[in-house]
Amino acid sequence: MNEVLQSIVEQTPGARAVILMGFDGITVDQxxxxxxxxxxxxxxMEFSFRIAELRAAAQSLDLGDLLDLTLRAERGTxxxxxxxxxxxxxxxxEDPRHFGKGRWLLRTKGMSLRDQL
Amino acid sequence: MNEVLQSIVEQTPGARAVILMGFDGITVDQxxxxxxxxxxxxxxMEFSFRIAELRAAAQSLDLGDLLDLTLRAERGTxxxxxxxxxxxxxxxxEDPRHFGKGRWLLRTKGMSLRDQL
Numbered sequence: 001m002n003e004v005l006q007s008i009v010e011q012t013p014g015a016r017a018v019i020l021m022g023f024d025g026i027t028v029d030q031x032x033x034x035x036x037x038x039x040x041x042x043x044x045m046e047f048s049f050r051i052a053e054l055r056a057a058a059q060s061l062d063l064g065d066l067l068d069l070t071l072r073a074e075r076g077t078x079x080x081x082x083x084x085x086x087x088x089x090x091x092x093x094e095d096p097r098h099f100g101k102g103r104w105l106l107r108t109k110g111m112s113l114r115d116q117l
Numbered sequence: 118m119n120e121v122l123q124s125i126v127e128q129t130p131g132a133r134a135v136i137l138m139g140f141d142g143i144t145v146d147q148x149x150x151x152x153x154x155x156x157x158x159x160x161x162m163e164f165s166f167r168i169a170e171l172r173a174a175a176q177s178l179d180l181g182d183l184l185d186l187t188l189r190a191e192r193g194t195x196x197x198x199x200x201x202x203x204x205x206x207x208x209x210x211e212d213p214r215h216f217g218k219g220r221w222l223l224r225t226k227g228m229s230l231r232d233q234l
Contacts, residue, residue: 038178046174050167054188057163061155064191071171074181 001116004109005031012102014095019044020113022087023052028117037094038076044090047071051080051088068103072096081106083114118233121226122148129219131212136161137230139204140169145234154211155193161207164188168197168205185220189213198223200231 001020009015009031017032017040025048027041055066069080077096081089081103089110091102118137126132126148134149134157142165144158172183186197194213198206198220206227208219 043178046178047171050171050174054164054167057167058188058190061160061163063193063195067189067191068187069189070185070187071175072184072186073175074184076180078180 001029001113002031004113005029008089008091008102008105008109009033011105012091012093013098014093015098015102016040016092016094018089018091020083020087020089021045021048023048023055023085025049028087036092038092040090040092043078043092047078047080047090048088051082055082068106070099070103072099079103079106081110083110083117087114087117089113118146118230119148121230122146125206125208125219125222125226126150128222129208129210130215131210132215132219133157133209133211135206135208137200137204137206138162138165140165140172140202142166145204153209155209157207157209160195160209164195164197164207165205168199172199185223187216187220189216196220196223198227200227200234204231204234206230 016036019030020028025045058066071078077093079091133153136147137145142162175183188195194210196208
């Protein structure tokens, strides 16, 4: 599982860290580039409950399941991929230019990670 | 202002409605395609407070200002562009394939709308 997380960071230019976490804020596994300037666990924990709320809002508004979320801020971009009702992947990019590659990797590799849960 | 909103919807393939709203949930102006299946105002109101919370979280995590947010669900994609500390644009797409075009329009046309506020 950790090799899969590492490959997501290494194959996404500009990415620094990734984490697999439950919506309850409990980490399953994570990988960070040695140069990473962020604490991906603190970041994902801060957002986990809010993402769970956004999921509930999307459901109540008849939009169906929340698939993914991209949050672009001045000093970093966070890509969230919901794996199922309990777990999500969060990838942090310092440089957002290749976020499309990151989003694709989260989707494809996320499926194999979900099968391991 | 309404013509600018209309042009964002018409120039984004798959887009159905757009709204300019305050983070307090009060609408400034909106435009919806006659075929739109969603209530963009209800949608944006539901998310306005949550977006404000995400902005605060991004600030507290030292990510700086929240610039934009993409929320992709099974039956629709919502693009949010923060114009300043008080207002945001929300564009609803039934078909998310051209969301990059929508995000670009929100950014460029958002600047001219902000100057009118």
